[in-house]
Amino acid sequence: MKNKAITSRDEDFAQWYTDVVKAAHLAEYSNVKGCIVFEPNGYALWEKMQSILDKMFKETGHQNVYMPVFIPEALLKKEGELIAGFAPECAWVTTGGSAQLEDRYAIRPTSETLFCDYFSTKVKSYRDLPKLYNQWCNVVRWEKETRPFLRTREFLWQEGHTIHETEQEAKEETLRMLGIYEKFFKEYLAIPCITGQKTEKEKFAGAESTYTIEALMYNGVALQSATSHYFGQKFSKAYDVKFLNRNNEWENVYQTSWGCTTRMIGGLIMVHSDENGLVLPPKIAPRQVAIVPIGSDEEVMALCKDICTKLNAKDIVSFVDDSEKSPGFKFAEHEVNGIPVRIEIGKRDLDNGQITLARRDTREKINVSKDVDIVLEVSKLLDDIQNNLYQRALERRDALTYRTDNLEEVKKIMNTRPGFIYSHWCGDEECELKMKEIRGTKSRCITAEKVGADDKCVVCGKPAKHMVVWGIQY
Amino acid sequence: MKNKAITSRDEDFAQWYTDVVKAAHLAEYSNVKGCIVFEPNGYALWEKMQSILDKMFKETGHQNVYMPVFIPEALLKKEGELIAGFAPECAWVTTGGSAQLEDRYAIRPTSETLFCDYFSTKVKSYRDLPKLYNQWCNVVRWEKETRPFLRTREFLWQEGHTIHETEQEAKEETLRMLGIYEKFFKEYLAIPCITGQKTEKEKFAGAESTYTIEALMYNGVALQSATSHYFGQKFSKAYDVKFLNRNNEWENVYQTSWGCTTRMIGGLIMVHSDENGLVLPPKIAPRQVAIVPIGSDEEVMALCKDICTKLNAKDIVSFVDDSEKSPGFKFAEHEVNGIPVRIEIGKRDLDNGQITLARRDTREKINVSKDVDIVLEVSKLLDDIQNNLYQRALERRDALTYRTDNLEEVKKIMNTRPGFIYSHWCGDEECELKMKEIRGTKSRCITAEKVGADDKCVVCGKPAKHMVVWGIQY
Numbered sequence: 001m002k003n004k005a006i007t008s009r010d011e012d013f014a015q016w017y018t019d020v021v022k023a024a025h026l027a028e029y030s031n032v033k034g035c036i037v038f039e040p041n042g043y044a045l046w047e048k049m050q051s052i053l054d055k056m057f058k059e060t061g062h063q064n065v066y067m068p069v070f071i072p073e074a075l076l077k078k079e080g081e082l083i084a085g086f087a088p089e090c091a092w093v094t095t096g097g098s099a100q101l102e103d104r105y106a107i108r109p110t111s112e113t114l115f116c117d118y119f120s121t122k123v124k125s126y127r128d129l130p131k132l133y134n135q136w137c138n139v140v141r142w143e144k145e146t147r148p149f150l151r152t153r154e155f156l157w158q159e160g161h162t163i164h165e166t167e168q169e170a171k172e173e174t175l176r177m178l179g180i181y182e183k184f185f186k187e188y189l190a191i192p193c194i195t196g197q198k199t200e201k202e203k204f205a206g207a208e209s210t211y212t213i214e215a216l217m218y219n220g221v222a223l224q225s226a227t228s229h230y231f232g233q234k235f236s237k238a239y240d241v242k243f244l245n246r247n248n249e250w251e252n253v254y255q256t257s258w259g260c261t262t263r264m265i266g267g268l269i270m271v272h273s274d275e276n277g278l279v280l281p282p283k284i285a286p287r288q289v290a291i292v293p294i295g296s297d298e299e300v301m302a303l304c305k306d307i308c309t310k311l312n313a314k315d316i317v318s319f320v321d322d323s324e325k326s327p328g329f330k331f332a333e334h335e336v337n338g339i340p341v342r343i344e345i346g347k348r349d350l351d352n353g354q355i356t357l358a359r360r361d362t363r364e365k366i367n368v369s370k371d372v373d374i375v376l377e378v379s380k381l382l383d384d385i386q387n388n389l390y391q392r393a394l395e396r397r398d399a400l401t402y403r404t405d406n407l408e409e410v411k412k413i414m415n416t417r418p419g420f421i422y423s424h425w426c427g428d429e430e431c432e433l434k435m436k437e438i439r440g441t442k443s444r445c446i447t448a449e450k451v452g453a454d455d456k457c458v459v460c461g462k463p464a465k466h467m468v469v470w471g472i473q474y
Numbered sequence: 475m476k477n478k479a480i481t482s483r484d485e486d487f488a489q490w491y492t493d494v495v496k497a498a499h500l501a502e503y504s505n506v507k508g509c510i511v512f513e514p515n516g517y518a519l520w521e522k523m524q525s526i527l528d529k530m531f532k533e534t535g536h537q538n539v540y541m542p543v544f545i546p547e548a549l550l551k552k553e554g555e556l557i558a559g560f561a562p563e564c565a566w567v568t569t570g571g572s573a574q575l576e577d578r579y580a581i582r583p584t585s586e587t588l589f590c591d592y593f594s595t596k597v598k599s600y601r602d603l604p605k606l607y608n609q610w611c612n613v614v615r616w617e618k619e620t621r622p623f624l625r626t627r628e629f630l631w632q633e634g635h636t637i638h639e640t641e642q643e644a645k646e647e648t649l650r651m652l653g654i655y656e657k658f659f660k661e662y663l664a665i666p667c668i669t670g671q672k673t674e675k676e677k678f679a680g681a682e683s684t685y686t687i688e689a690l691m692y693n694g695v696a697l698q699s700a701t702s703h704y705f706g707q708k709f710s711k712a713y714d715v716k717f718l719n720r721n722n723e724w725e726n727v728y729q730t731s732w733g734c735t736t737r738m739i740g741g742l743i744m745v746h747s748d749e750n751g752l753v754l755p756p757k758i759a760p761r762q763v764a765i766v767p768i769g770s771d772e773e774v775m776a777l778c779k780d781i782c783t784k785l786n787a788k789d790i791v792s793f794v795d796d797s798e799k800s801p802g803f804k805f806a807e808h809e810v811n812g813i814p815v816r817i818e819i820g821k822r823d824l825d826n827g828q829i830t831l832a833r834r835d836t837r838e839k840i841n842v843s844k845d846v847d848i849v850l851e852v853s854k855l856l857d858d859i860q861n862n863l864y865q866r867a868l869e870r871r872d873a874l875t876y877r878t879d880n881l882e883e884v885k886k887i888m889n890t891r892p893g894f895i896y897s898h899w900c901g902d903e904e905c906e907l908k909m910k911e912i913r914g915t916k917s918r919c920i921t922a923e924k925v926g927a928d929d930k931c932v933v934c935g936k937p938a939k940h941m942v943v944w945g946i947q948y
Contacts, residue, residue: 028592028595028596030541030542030588030591030592031546031549031591032542032544032545032546032579032588035542035543035544036542037539037540037541037542037588037592038539038540038541039539040537040538040539040607043537043538043539043540044537044538046540047538063514063517063518064514064517064518064521065511065512065513065514065517066511066512066517066520066630067504067511067512068504068506068509068510068511068628069509069543069581069612069614069628070506070509070565070628071506072505072506075505088571088572089571090571091544091567091569091570091571091579092567092568092569092570093565093566093567093568093581094566094567094568094569095565095566095568095578096565096566096616096627097562097563097564097565097616097618098562104569105506105565107543107567107581114504114506114511117504117505118502118504118511121502122502133514137612138543138611138612140543142570142571153570154542154543154544156540
């Protein structure tokens with residue numbers, strides 16, 4: 001039986017997405033244009049993502065800090081490419097209290113400028129390096145078209161900002177953090193990603209190079225899911241961040257930044273969820289097991305509570321739903337909310353020595369003995385769901401991954417059943433722009449794949465420089 | 475030996491405070507006027523406060539959400555008292571991207587309006603109540619005079635917003651959360667607080683009643699440390715938040731809000747710290763034990779690591795400082811940073827079967843056998859430090875707490891060694907204003923103390939209505 005509040009995913013993907021966001025109580029539109037309200041279920045997902053990533057960042061030596069939300073316009077303007085990239089989408093504060101500001105303030109769209117300004121007063125010697133900082137905060141970009149989680153005028157994110165003594169160390173940091181994002185997506189979100197470098201056209205304003213992890217959604221559209229930037233000395237020269245190096249000479253620091261956002265919630269939905277609502281990989285689910293008593297029999301209730309206690313004691317986050325709603329209503333509710341496992345316990349089953357486990361990913365019901373080692377059984381089931389979701393996503397992505405250097409074929413694919421297309425590219429922006437004419441197809445990233453002497457650009461046919469993954473982007 | 479970077483606390487308290495903030499690397503001034511940079515040590519304190527409070531909020535049934543940072547002016551204006559109270563200190567966004575906004579946006583100074591707007595679309599029946607929400611976020615108030623942590627134009631806080639079916643339930647919630655703050659201050663921050671209700675003049679703009687917890691700083695100045703408000707139906711009428719009650723009639727919800735901020739970091743400093751820098755109660759210290767090897771002897775290093783492993787295994791957050799600095803430099807550094815316990819291990823002591831524990835609060839050094847049960851020993855010491863800091867703060871506060879209904883005496887106290895003064899009050903704002911002429915003395919709160927028939931107002935001598943605690947405020 002299908003959830004009636006949710007549009008068919010194959011019929012109208014955009015509407016399906018909105019329906020899932022609303023039905024699972026993840027977010028609500030607000031009266032502030034382009035901004036959403038994160039409801040408890042949505043915010044709990046973000047908290048879970050934060051707690052896992054924060055641990056990974058700290059284990060690799062990073063410390064959290066917090067910079068002001070405001071950037072004076074004069075400060076923002078010091079690095080020309082950055083301001084050119086971000087000025088068109090800044091929100092500007094012009095009045096504080098009753099006074100007009102002399103220098104208006106941007107609400108931070110990203111905080112490189114503030115970090116550089118701070119670093120410039122703090123770093124004197126190579127002994128002060130590296131600084132490995134991160135901040136969790138809100139940022140604002142004045143987008144014209146918005147969609148919950150995927151693109152909103154205000155969003156939540158983390159932005160790592162590090163400075164180093166050498167180019168090599170900074171480049172290693174850039175790739176280390178890319179690796180952490182990839183691991184997080186694979187192991188926790190159960191989302192396979194392609195990693196690589198952005199083209200000149202697609203890189204971050206002000207970066208020397210931008211690395212990205214790219215995921216493929218159910219409908220074949222690509223989502224840039226996290227990025228890691230190597231800045232070289234671009235910002236440190238503009239903002240005068242320098243140190244006395246080991247030769248006792250002044251040198252500008254080498255810098256990186258890297259970030260991921262609440263957009264990940266959107267990616268999670270569009271990869272795993274289905275027509276019955278949200279589907280969550282157990283490792284990212286704020287609540288993993290819902291235990292539903294059928295009827296109010298004392299023995300049933302006692303067993304529900306007992307199982308709940310046992311599971312929670314082993315850090316499997318579980319709860320007993322003893323509300324007054326009907327069992328069928330509860331089943332549907334926990335299903336739409338994406339709780340990975342539901343345990344159903346009724347008097348009749350219990351008399352037959354059985355309880356039922358229902359897994360959210362396949363909606364399969366499994367009868368087990370009431371005397372089963374429930375912690376072991378549920379642990380195995382959660383692992384199995386986690387693996388199954390990853391495999392399912394991987395198979396779908398592979399089925400939607402194409403290799404061709406034939407432009408007509410690219411057109412055909414993108415206009416029928418889009419996905420990732422591996423095609424050679426000569427390196428000219430002009431060819432990228434021609435690809436864009438095909439339903440907005442953009443380079444997602446340059447892969448590490450070697451290019452042969454005979455390989456030709458998919459657009460112009462000239463000798464290829466890179467193997468590029470192309471896709472239609474969110 | 476005194477830390478030379480820190481001014482004497484008794485000579486110049488304000489400068490002492492600033493010196494501690496800088497020397498302990500808690501915060502740095504930024505190029506954004508009135509805003510600070512939270513450095514790693516300062517932000518780690520906030521993270522620790524967040525994690526403890528967040529757990530307490532969740533255990534009492536609250537859920538986290540996130541509302542937009544912007545409030546359209548028209549929305550803000552719906553409740554007259556609130557806008558009157560906050561409009562003079564709002565930051566206003568007037569331009570988004572390249573376009574002038576039709577309705578300018580305030581950066582949230584507090585989010586009652588956004589919560590009400592959201593609730594009005596979500597609540598239909600008494601079955602939807604209560605909603606117990608909280609959010610962690612940044613807020614902006616355009617203050618003229620600012621000081622790190624105590625008063626900044628942007629600060630971080632949590633704001634709880636709850637709606638209820640009945641007046642009684644909402645009033646209970648208001649006091650429950652006040653109790654949670656008091657408990658947090660007492661048990662974690664080791665700060666004794668006075669609790670009570672604010673006078674009409676001092677209450678939150680738009681509240682029916684405001685409750686507060688008030689702490690006394692080392693210099694006898696009072697700090698409003700957290701507040702909890704009962705709104706009745708004021709906002710729910712202005713924003714049309716109503717529900718079908720059990721009699722099937724439309725009724726406006728009863729509402730509360732409650733909050734505490736990064737100001738708590740300032741309070742923590744001003745209650746416990748000394749002329750050698752930061753002093754932290756162990757339960758709030760992000761790192762509890764610093765282990766310093768003296769020399770690079772192998773046996774010494776091995777014992778340092780062994781002790782560190784044992785302590786961390788029992789959740790006593792410890793680290794070995796094996797950097798190249800001298801032991802003396804390390805001692806001073808961990809001291810200024812307020813690490814509660816330092817363990818010093820040197821070859822000579824070890825040969826004599828001893829290691830040294832140094833406690834930060836009293837700066838006492840304790841020799842113990844190298845074979846001591848180190849986890850037990852350190853646990854006891856941490857408990858003792860926690861208790862000692864609370865007792866010390868309590869004794870100081872009690873020594874600076876006065877009771878008098880003689881106005882001349884009030885003047886004398888406030889002009890020499892200020893503190894909390896318990897004095898009767900008739901209830902007239904005029905008398906509050908006269909008290910304010912004494913070095914800005916304000917009512918901190920109305921206590922629950924009974925008032926006798928013969929008790930007279932400290933200012934006008936008319937019959938008293940309340941026993942009020944007065945103080946000079948930060």
